Amino acid sequence: MTLMLSVPLTLSNFSCYSPVCIDSSHFIMSLAAEAFVSQIAAAEPWPENATLYQPLREDQILLSDCASSLAVQAYLRMCNLPVQVSYRPNAEYMSPSGKVPFVHVGNQVVSELGPIVQFTKAKGHSLSDGLDDVQRAEMKAYMELVNNMLLTAELYIQWCDDNTAAEISRPRYSSPYSWPLNHILAYQKQWEVRRKMTAVGWAGKNLEQVYEDVSQCCQALSQRLGTQPYFFNKQPTELDALVFGHLFTILTTRLTSDELSEKVKSYSNLLAFCRRIEQSYFEDSQAGSSSRGYSKGPSLF
């Protein structure tokens, strides 16, 4: 049964208005459900007890998850939205999409940076309102660059490189569980990630090529940043939060070899960028200990 449905989405977070021809009712449901949820979200202000869930910081969390979580925390701090961080070993399973981190705000649970940005926009907090269309296109393109290259490279290094997988990723991922569950879950996760790498065509790459890709991505980010304090004008946007999350985690995480962090360290303006954001937004979080201690994250080994 085909339906012609014209959905006039007047909410600011949807930019497409087009007649839609659909074959299944699932499509109507998902689009209408999203619009409905956004209207509900816009109704209430940001509560005081919003919580962000992520895996255990010392023992369990891995590089890619830590990067995503730090990006979300940086974004929420840039928006001045208070959030408490809660560490749970089963955060991945609690999340609606299977990915960490996720935030529990009022009645709703939203995971991953993209949906969280839209969610906060529905509540009226946005960092990218001042950008024009071309700049917004650039911002989204650079966010996809980070997701496509840096995040995929992190996943590859963690799970497809046998050394790292055996010495770091599998033990850490399965640390809260007892035998035999730890083996089963670790190998299941590894199999899943390797399937995904095959699907996007990264399975045939070797480690050198992955490091080269990371280097090219950092070079692109460095050239785009130039000498500015942030990527767009003088105000940070979600792109700054995302880049900070990934780069800071790479710099402060010890893996089997230092080559990944060396690649990032060779770009001095990116180092200065990370330090600047850390000092502006994370300095006041820990009383006493230096701020590097807070976001040091997993110091592996």
Next chain:
Amino acid sequence: MATSMELRCWGGDWGLPSIHTESLVVLAYAKFSGAKLTVAPIDWTWRTLTGTVPELVCQGSTVTEPAQILNYLRKLRFNADYELSARQGADTMAYIALLEEKLRPALLHTFWVDTENYSSLTRPWFASRSPFPLNFLVPGHHANTALSRILLTKSDSPLHTITEVEGKIYSEAKECLNLLSHRLGTAYYFFGNTPCSLDAFVFGFLAPLHKASLPSSPLQNHLRQLENLQRFCDHILNAHFSSHPGSPQPVQETVDANLQKLTQLVNKESNLIEKMDDNLRSSPQHKPFRADPRPSPSNSTGSTPA
């Protein structure tokens, strides 16, 4: 560089030199940078199943994947990005990542997973270009690869079905098209007046969507609303691929044919009238200076069209 380079890719149709996205990217970049490639379509060979497409063979070494092939061409001094600044080079990488992440799943879905499009357009095309018995295997293999790629990268958990991600991937693709349209504006190319690798990539992604006659495609309808992207594809086709026999604008040709027929009819009519006039003048009963074009009653054919 007098080295001969051979590119193995899928063949062309619908006015395009190739209907495969990656092959189109490489072909467009070769045109932009002035590299001479001999195109060897893999249609009707066993490479349709075994080979990775596109593949560049040069002096014994083979390179696959568009990004690697473009790097290889740049090393051979065929560089279309020579005039880009560092910042524009970074923008290129970012936009290519945007295309891969947001547009490619929806394109894969439109051509390979949507049942109407797949059964009426994609599968017959690929099956007709593969030798027996591969015509049973090749389309199904590609469709499975496309489906698994969409599910693994876009769905929230491995247990979800394709219908739940359809909405998400199409809305992301439409947003991506809007962003490209905003970035292109009124220019002919993305950076300045000369095409570069980003133009090649965008052309490779958009041209099949623009030219294929898909029975059901909300994405194609959305593209039809973005005129500057259509103009971009047509301009590149006309400027760089116009000597190809599969020239664009078949619609205009039919209009021309109708016009031709009409012209012929009018010509026939005027010839008839001329003949009648001649008969009139050569007739001995009438004086020669009488220049009336009135058809004489002795002529029984009359002036009504046959």
